[in-house]
Every structure is written in C-alpha cells, then in structure tokens.
Amino acid sequence: MSLPTASQTAGPYWHLIDFPEWADLTRAGGPNAGVAGERIILTGTVTDGDGAPCADAMIELWQAGPDGAYEAGFHGFGRCATDEAGRFRFATLKPGPVPGPGNSLQAPHITLAIFARGLMHHLTTRAYFAAEPLNEADPILALVPEARRGTLLAQPVAPGHWNLDIRLQGADETVFLDI
Amino acid sequence: MSYPPIPAGAFPPMDLPSYGSTHKRHPDQPPVRIPHTLTETSAPRFTPAAYPAHADMSRHNGRAAMGERIILAGRITDEDGRPQPGVMLEVWQANAAGRYHHARDQHDAPLDPNFSGQARVFTDAEGHWSLTTIRPGAYPWRNHHNAWRPVHVHFGLHGAGFAQRLITQMYFPGDPLLELDPIYQGVPAGARERLIAKFDLDVTKPEYALGYRFDMVLRGRLATPMENPT
Numbered sequence: 001m002s003l004p005t006a007s008q009t010a011g012p013y014w015h016l017i018d019f020p021e022w023a024d025l026t027r028a029g030g031p032n033a034g035v036a037g038e039r040i041i042l043t044g045t046v047t048d049g050d051g052a053p054c055a056d057a058m059i060e061l062w063q064a065g066p067d068g069a070y071e072a073g074f075h076g077f078g079r080c081a082t083d084e085a086g087r088f089r090f091a092t093l094k095p096g097p098v099p100g101p102g103n104s105l106q107a108p109h110i111t112l113a114i115f116a117r118g119l120m121h122h123l124t125t126r127a128y129f130a131a132e133p134l135n136e137a138d139p140i141l142a143l144v145p146e147a148r149r150g151t152l153l154a155q156p157v158a159p160g161h162w163n164l165d166i167r168l169q170g171a172d173e174t175v176f177l178d179i
Numbered sequence: 180m181s182y183p184p185i186p187a188g189a190f191p192p193m194d195l196p197s198y199g200s201t202h203k204r205h206p207d208q209p210p211v212r213i214p215h216t217l218t219e220t221s222a223p224r225f226t227p228a229a230y231p232a233h234a235d236m237s238r239h240n241g242r243a244a245m246g247e248r249i250i251l252a253g254r255i256t257d258e259d260g261r262p263q264p265g266v267m268l269e270v271w272q273a274n275a276a277g278r279y280h281h282a283r284d285q286h287d288a289p290l291d292p293n294f295s296g297q298a299r300v301f302t303d304a305e306g307h308w309s310l311t312t313i314r315p316g317a318y319p320w321r322n323h324h325n326a327w328r329p330v331h332v333h334f335g336l337h338g339a340g341f342a343q344r345l346i347t348q349m350y351f352p353g354d355p356l357l358e359l360d361p362i363y364q365g366v367p368a369g370a371r372e373r374l375i376a377k378f379d380l381d382v383t384k385p386e387y388a389l390g391y392r393f394d395m396v397l398r399g400r401l402a403t404p405m406e407n408p409t
C-alpha cells in the first residue's frame with residue numbers, strides 16, 4: 001500500500017490548460033454533435049467568504065447523458081474558467097436519472113469540481129434541478145441536512161437556463177461532497 | 180465499486196494559515212461524505228484521438244525554447260500498486276525565466292515565444308508516461324515578504340473514476356526554496372517528499388537532456404463493492 005499522491009493547488013495560472021470551447025458540450029464539431037436531448041445552459045457565480053468573486057477558478061463538469069448513462073454516446077465532460085465577476089457558463093444536454101446504490105434511482109444531476117488558487121484540494125458538489133420530482137427520493141440529497149439542501153438546487157432563470165451559485169465559505173456556504 | 184477515503188496524512192488541509200489565499204476560500208463546514216455511485220466511479224473517457232497528445236514542450240512551432248532541456252518520466256499506479264493505463268496528464272509550467280505564458284503573470288521576466296508551457300500525455304498499458312520540457316525558473320508571489328515559489332511543474336490527472344481526479348505539483352531535488360514554501364510545506368511530512376522528482380540516469384538521454392523520474396499514485400478502488408447489487 002502507498003499513499004495517494006498529495007493534492008496541490010491549481011494556482012492562478014491553470015488557464016494554460018483552458019480550452020474555452022470545452023464549456024459547450026453541445027458544440028458543432030464536438031464529441032456530442034448530433035446527440036438528441038434537451039439543451040440547457042448552466043450558469044453560476046463563485047464567491048469567497050467575503051462574498052468577493054473568485055475570478056481565477058476552474059470549474060469542471062461531469063454528467064450522464066440524456067439517457068442517464070455515463071460515456072455511452074454522450075461525452076459528459078466540460079471545463080469553464082470563471083470570469084472577472086466569478087461567473088461560469090456551460091451549455092450541455094440535461095442528464096437523465098442515474099442508477100444509485102441498491103435499487104435506488106438518482107435524480108438528474110451534474111457534478112461540479114472547483115479548482116482555484118487557495119484550494120489545496122478541489123471541491124466537489126452537485127447541481128440538481130429545482131422542482132424535479134425525483135429529487136424527493138434522491139439517495140445523495142437525502143444525506144444533506146435539509147436546511148442546506150437548497151445549495152445543491154439549480155434554479156430556473158429563463159427557459160432552458162439554470163443557475164447555481166457556489167459559495168466557498170460562510171453563510172449559505174455550498175454543501176461540498178466528500179467523494 | 181468504490182474508492183476508500185483519502186488516508187490521513189496524505190493531503191494538505193484546506194485551511195493553511197501560512198498560505199493567504201486559503202483564508203477566505205476554504206469551506207467552514209466539513210464536506211458531506213457520500214457513498215460512491217456511478218457518478219463517482221465512472222470518468223470522462225479521454226483518448227488521444229479526441230484529445231491529441233503533445234509531449235514536447237521544448238519546441239514550439241519548430242523552434243527550440245530557451246533554457247535547460249529536460250525529460251520527465253514516471254509511472255502512475257494506484258494505492259495497491261496496480262498500473263493505471265489510459266490516464267490523461269495535463270501539464271503546465273513557467274518558462275526558464277520563471278514567467279508563465281499567461282495574461283495575469285506580471286513577473287518582470289522575459290516571455291519566450293518558443294515556449295507555450297503546456298503539454299498533454301497519456302499513460303501506456305503499464306502506467307508509464309514521459310515528456311520533454313525546459314527546466315522552469317522560480318518566480319515571486321505575494322503571499323509574504325520575499326516569497327518565491329520553488330521550481331515546479333503542475334500536473335493534472337484524469338483517471339478511470341471521477342473520484343480519482345487529482346491536480347498536484349512536481350518539485351526538483353535540492354531546491355533551497357522548498358523549506359520556505361507554504362504550498363509544499365502544507366503537505367504532511369512523509370507525503371510531501373514524494374512530490375520531489377528524482378534525478379534518473381536511465382531517463383537521461385546521452386548528448387540530449389537530463390532526466391527526472393516522478394511517479395504518482397492515484398486512489399485505489401475497493402475490491403468489494405460498498406453496496407450489494409441486487
């Protein structure tokens with residue numbers, strides 16, 4: 001047995017591995033061109049314990065396809081740099097429900113990993129879709145204290161446009177998942 | 180299938196008083212532990228066909244970058260020593276003068292038009308990878324008075340499960356800045372030394388470049404599933 005290699009911060013210059021087109025999983029000529037599904041926009045703002053925007057964060061997106069399967073006809077990976085206001089914006093297809101532990105079914109969700117200067121290890125969270133009936137029985141949401149569950153619920157702000165803000169610290173801090 | 184928790188002593192804490200940028204960015208609440216589902220045990224499939232590899236940072240547009248050419252090589256295994264094939268490594272670094280090809284890097288050191296500072300390689304069936312680059316320079320940062328980062332190369336690893344995702348930094352042996360660096364020193368003793376590459380004559384190529392070995396370990400999966408499939 002050997003210990004896993006230690007995590008280190010991505011630092012402020014990770015943009016050398018940024019490819020802005022990766023933020024659009026539905027892009028023409030991309031791996032999912034032609035895949036059928038409901039196209040959605042997922043936006044959010046990343047803020048710190050002072051409420052200040054995190055303008056140098058890297059957000060990675062990982063999700064199932066519209067059929068609820070991973071990497072079976074839909075390449076569910078995206079990456080987006082936050083802008084000067086701490087905002088990120090993905091275009092993707094809405095994922096389907098994913099099998100959960102035992103006989104359970106997980107509500108449609110998108111995993112977000114947050115990397116940044118000052119984060120010694122990336123943070124992981126999930127974006128669920130507010131008012132989705134399957135949320136009520138989701139086995140992972142059920143592990144989150146009810147009072148904080150809202151931090152995982154993306155809200156509709158326009159047809160096909162969902163928003164989930166990420167607060168790294170303090171009041172209304174986002175629930176991060178230990179995976 | 181699942182991955183056991185990160186063992187104590189392996190990772191640095193999120194709240195590192197000596198590293199100013201952690202102060203307002205580390206969560207106050209502990210993360211919520213969840214059982215691993217398909218979401219955590221599957222991972223994006225990255226192939227050289229869709230994500231072309233480029234393993235030589237020492238040249239750009241056919242022209243040689245300035246500085247000392249070096250070869251980096253290593254093997255990626257998991258906690259149980261199993262080789263990890265098909266891992267995509269994203270690599271980025273400063274140039275020989277300690278300057279990143281990045282709009283926000285304002286260090287008064289020259290940019291090199293022949294050095295992009297970014298590579299992408301994949302592990303083979305036995306977990307081996309290698310690349311050619313230029314030894315980076317140290318650079319100043321504003322964390323504290325007269326703060327300089329030790330010479331380092333950033334590595335991002337994409338394994339077979341999203342729970343294995345890792346970003347780390349590789350350091351060079353004998354760097355006097357290591358003992359002064361909060362980011363390196365933030366890793367528990369015993370784990371931090373493994374972030375230092377080893378000079379290796381077998382990686383070194385005669386009449387060409389010195390070689391360094393940097394092996395990395397990803398989380399190993401549990402043999403027995405956490406949940407019984409029905």
Ligand SMILES: [Fe+3]
Nearest residue numbers: 011013331333
């Ligand atoms: Fe750096």
